[in-house]
Amino acid sequence: MSQTSTVDRDAKSGPFDVERVRRDFPALHQKVHGRDLVYLDSAATSQKPQSVIDAVTRYYTEDNANVHRGLHALSERATASYESARQKVCRFIHAAETHEIVFVRGATDGINLLAQSYGRSRLKPGDEVLITHMEHHSNIVPWQIVCEQTGAVLRVAPIDDRGELVMGEFERLLTDRTRIVAASHVSNALGTINPVEHMVELAHRAGAIVLLDGAQAVAHGSVDVQSIDCDAYVLSGHKMFGPTGVGVLYGKTSLLEQMPPYQSGGDMIKSVSFQKTTYNDLPYRFEAGTPNIAGVVGLGAAVDYLEALDTGAVRAHEDDLLEAATEGLSQVAGLRLIGTAARKASVVSFVLDDIHPHDIGTILDGMGIAVRTGHHCAQPVMEHFDVPATVRASMAMYNTRQDVDALVQALSKVREVFA
Amino acid sequence: MGGDPGTEVDLDDLYQQVIVDHSRRPRNFRELANATGSGEGHNPFCGDRVTVYLKVDERTVADISFLGRGCAICTASASMMTESVKGKSIKEVEAMFGRFHAMLTDADADGRDNEALDKLVVFEGVSRFPVRVKCATLPWHTMKAALGSNDQITTTEDPP
Numbered sequence: 001m002s003q004t005s006t007v008d009r010d011a012k013s014g015p016f017d018v019e020r021v022r023r024d025f026p027a028l029h030q031k032v033h034g035r036d037l038v039y040l041d042s043a044a045t046s047q048k049p050q051s052v053i054d055a056v057t058r059y060y061t062e063d064n065a066n067v068h069r070g071l072h073a074l075s076e077r078a079t080a081s082y083e084s085a086r087q088k089v090c091r092f093i094h095a096a097e098t099h100e101i102v103f104v105r106g107a108t109d110g111i112n113l114l115a116q117s118y119g120r121s122r123l124k125p126g127d128e129v130l131i132t133h134m135e136h137h138s139n140i141v142p143w144q145i146v147c148e149q150t151g152a153v154l155r156v157a158p159i160d161d162r163g164e165l166v167m168g169e170f171e172r173l174l175t176d177r178t179r180i181v182a183a184s185h186v187s188n189a190l191g192t193i194n195p196v197e198h199m200v201e202l203a204h205r206a207g208a209i210v211l212l213d214g215a216q217a218v219a220h221g222s223v224d225v226q227s228i229d230c231d232a233y234v235l236s237g238h239k240m241f242g243p244t245g246v247g248v249l250y251g252k253t254s255l256l257e258q259m260p261p262y263q264s265g266g267d268m269i270k271s272v273s274f275q276k277t278t279y280n281d282l283p284y285r286f287e288a289g290t291p292n293i294a295g296v297v298g299l300g301a302a303v304d305y306l307e308a309l310d311t312g313a314v315r316a317h318e319d320d321l322l323e324a325a326t327e328g329l330s331q332v333a334g335l336r337l338i339g340t341a342a343r344k345a346s347v348v349s350f351v352l353d354d355i356h357p358h359d360i361g362t363i364l365d366g367m368g369i370a371v372r373t374g375h376h377c378a379q380p381v382m383e384h385f386d387v388p389a390t391v392r393a394s395m396a397m398y399n400t401r402q403d404v405d406a407l408v409q410a411l412s413k414v415r416e417v418f419a
Numbered sequence: 420m421g422g423d424p425g426t427e428v429d430l431d432d433l434y435q436q437v438i439v440d441h442s443r444r445p446r447n448f449r450e451l452a453n454a455t456g457s458g459e460g461h462n463p464f465c466g467d468r469v470t471v472y473l474k475v476d477e478r479t480v481a482d483i484s485f486l487g488r489g490c491a492i493c494t495a496s497a498s499m500m501t502e503s504v505k506g507k508s509i510k511e512v513e514a515m516f517g518r519f520h521a522m523l524t525d526a527d528a529d530g531r532d533n534e535a536l537d538k539l540v541v542f543e544g545v546s547r548f549p550v551r552v553k554c555a556t557l558p559w560h561t562m563k564a565a566l567g568s569n570d571q572i573t574t575t576e577d578p579p
Contacts (some may be wrong), residue, residue, distance in 0.1 A: 034427035356490035
């Protein structure tokens with residue numbers, strides 16, 4: 001993933017040792033249907049390094065207790081691990097303050113939180129929410145719902161035939177009625193990296209706040225939310241080598257302070273009487289109930305893992321895989337790449353002749369190759385390219401050129417079956 | 420996909436030549452002008468969509484056709500279904516669906532009834548690929564809905 005100002009290019013150097021990285025991921029080393037597993041579905045969920053698995057196990061084995069409540073030793077340790085993960089995430093995405101990091105269930109949960117808290121309390125009839133045509137359903141439906149609730153209008157900025165946002169149209173759709181812009185940092189179905197800094201600048205000029213869906217971006221290295229200057233950013237732990245069921249909503253302090261609570265219960269209050277309840281400070285106001293403590297601890301370990309790597313080398317390795325995959329797939333007769341943006345993450349989506357992607361997926365699985373097939377929860381994207389579904393191979397830092405070759409070779413077997 | 424993950428799967432078992440042939444060149448692939456009923460089927464997992472048209476005459480399927488866009492298993496199943504049920508009584512068709520469904524989903528089925536399915540036994544291999552079973556049964560569920568009503572939308576997520 002080639003980013004400019006948002007990238008934290010580490011000073012660490014040296015060649016990227018993919019074999020060493022692969023050794024850290026136990027699930028990669030197995031046979032599937034008698035073949036060595038080739039895992040090309042990291043955009044759906046990434047595999048987990050041993051250190052993340054160990055952190056979760058250690059938490060349950062040694063520290064298990066509720067957070068922010070007890071004053072016994074285990075509760076103190078659990079709270080310390082939980083809050084230290086918040087600091088790690090804060091550093092990883094370059095937030096200004098740790099209280100700007102709200103732990104949620106995942107990117108979807110974070111978007112819903114923002115839509116229902118900020119959106120529902122702020123939007124008025126005639127106000128507009130602007131999204132893009134390449135959004136995941138999780139960045140479409142929450143806005144449809146809040147628009148229905150408030151009388152606001154949902155606008156959609158179009159994409160072109162390469163799967164890039166049409167910036168002229170995006171700019172034209174930003175008006176003094178636009179209150180919220182919600183867009184993906186990196187598209188899950190196409191791999192497109194959006195020019196988020198420019199989008200934020202334009203949106204702010206129009207007076208709108210910007211939420212970025214970073215679910216697909218953070219697996220490729222740290223991001224800098226202050227440099228992007230977005231008002232909110234969401235991510236999912238399981239797509240960045242952490243556990244499932246945990247994610248983050250980052251919000252600028254000034255934004256979070258304006259937001260009423262989303263869910264209510266324990267931990268989000270300072271005091272409760274039947275006459276009046278005083279809400280807790282940030283970020284606890286938005287973390288009602290006992291959180292996914294083990295998940296948060298595991299996410300902290302995932303950040304540690306990513307930070308120990310040379311971000312620049314990881315990105316160079318992934319760019320190399322993307323280039324190899326794009327080139328290899330282009331040689332396959334009858335193959336059409338879906339999503340050919342100039343700036344892309346290591347994701348290749350494609351269709352092959354008129355063979356249905358699910359048939360391709362089944363045949364690849366039989367050969368030990370895991371890909372995602374379907375509409376990728378982005379049906380408007382499928383409609384735009386006039387395909388019912390695509391095959392998506394998504395590569396992470398632990399993939400190799402051999403994985404890419406295995407995919408390309410397997411596709412000729414697919415063509416044989418349907419010859 | 421079913422089976423022991425450590426053992427190889429026989430893809431030829433799933434994609435038999437006759438299935439591939441029907442998926443490439445589906446039979447009775449057209450709208451039926453004088454249909455007495457039709458049904459729409461949708462599998463949101465695959466994106467398969469199939470419309471089945473029926474002409475029922477004196478409790479017999481006088482004619483049947485289909486249109487749609489789907490995976491090879493779904494298209495071949497729809498195509499072969501139309502060939503198998505044409506000219507059969509509704510009672511026979513329902514019994515055939517029961518046997519077909521059992522062949523794909525009932526692990527305890529002893530295959531005793533499979534002979535009666537004639538050419539449709541080529542779909543037996545689908546039972547070893549659980550996520551694909553719905554692809555094969557969608558046209559049948561849709562046909563059954565078409566027998567009952569002409570505005571029914573069938574979805575694999577909420578089978579009738």
